[in-house]
Amino acid sequence: IMRESYASENDVGFKCINPDVGPIVIVGGAGKLGTLFSQLFRLSGYEVRILDKDDWPNADAILDGAGVVVVSVPIHHTNAVIAQLPTLPKECVLLDLTSIKQAPLAAMLSKHQGPVVGLHPMFGPDLSSLAKQVVVVCHGRDEARYQWLLEQIRIWGARLHEAPASEHDQAMQLVQAMRHFTAFVYGAHLRRERADLDQLLQFSSPIYRLELAMVGRLFAQDAKLYGDIIFSQPDTLARARHYMDRYQEALKMLEHGDKAGFEAQFNDIADWFGDFAKQFQSESGNMLLSANDNRSE
Ligand code: NAD
Known part of the structure; x- marks a missing residue:
């Protein structure tokens, strides 16, 4: 209203x-x-x-x-x-x-x-x-x-x-630079895997549909703007490397079939998210409901 x-x-x-x-x-x-x-x-x-x-x-x-x-x-x-x-x-x-x-x-x-x-x-x-x-x-x-x-x-x-401007720029490393960078990489992955987007939509859970929307909308926009956002901050490279480290560590667990390690880390992260995890669950629940109401097909 x-x-x-x-x-x-x-x-x-x-x-x-x-x-x-x-x-x-x-x-x-x-x-x-x-x-x-x-x-x-x-x-x-x-x-x-x-x-x-x-x-x-x-x-x-x-x-x-x-x-x-x-x-x-x-x-x-x-x-x-x-x-x-x-x-x-x-x-x-x-x-x-x-x-x-x-x-x-x-x-x-x-x-x-x-x-x-x-x-x-x-x-x-x-x-x-x-x-x-x-x-x-x-x-x-x-x-x-x-x-x-x-x-x-x-x-x-x-x-x-x-x-303060410094606080803003630091937050934007995660809110924008890394967010757009990882969306870019996921888009590149879908492209390389020749994913059938039509088919993925048919198989989508509501949250995956939102994920596709979040990634896909990037590519409806301006390459120059997102290039600027990602490349204009000197910190982004180091941040992206840290992200790669986390990915490598997770990959190792997968490689070693270390499901117990995965669960232990999962719970550790859940503790760290604390009350926010519940808040995000209920917020996204509402988003998914309205996203479902607003679907174009
Ligand atoms: P845009 O490319 O649509 O518009 C930029 C405008 O600047 C164009 O009309 C271009 O002709 C003009 N321009 C370029 N060089 C110029 C010059 N030397 N003198 C005068 N005009 C010149 O870009 P945009 O998306 O509107 O982004 C503009 C600013 O807004 C950027 O700083 C961007 O970071 C910021 N911003 C954009 C968004 C977004 O989603 N588009 C969101 C938040 C902030």
Whole structure:
């Protein structure tokens, strides 16, 4: 019900928290996430201007009087694009939506003397509503001067999670880099085994159907974005090697028919998950029910 009430709000627009602010300029605004945010700002009554890659000759005019500059370009261009910005009005809020936070935040703080904040929407652009979606907020400078903007994002339905950029980037190693990397490897495995996806769907338990959906949806998206997420953090290689070590250890148990060892480790991990295991079981139970209701066939 929450979700529906937000979705229908989209048609009529959102309350505007700061009607007096200058134009919102979205650098990379012709892209996927930029388009979503330009719609949200427009639906809230703000003037939105786009500065995409061919617009730099007109950058001064586009940025003239800007109240907010949002950087939403591919990760590997982010630092260069921030450096390329002309001097912004002192009171302008400079923010970015990049999937990594430390480097862009540092680049913005050195570029601009005024308010700076790093945001990471923890969702893709294929959403009709931000209801209950998480946006990570990494404070940069002059927090009081962009509170209105955070309030605006809350009005769109999102939940804000504040964290230091270093903590965010570290969490993203598991939440994104490793998650996407292992999905990539599983996709590669299915491809190499010439798995019959149609047949797998026929044989799927609800949880395996969800697994296929989780892996398969990766390949409906942009190789460059996921390449950037996996390759842009120097830690990912070491993390992936640790993961390989765990896989090798498990493989050894299998090789030696060590079922008792498997069970002992299983129980040890279960203890470590503790109450979360039960919580995840009941949460996924609900997901599976609604996934089953929403199946396309
Ligand atoms: P995208 O490729 O759809 O859009 C990027 C836009 O930037 C394009 O319109 C491109 O023309 C433009 N651009 C490229 N170089 C430019 C330059 N030098 N100057 C101005 N514009 C330039 O990518 P996206 O998926 O919208 O991702 C944009 C940012 O959002 C990335 O930093 C990504 O990490 C972040 N992000 C994406 C998602 C997602 O699921 N797509 C989710 C969270 C965060």
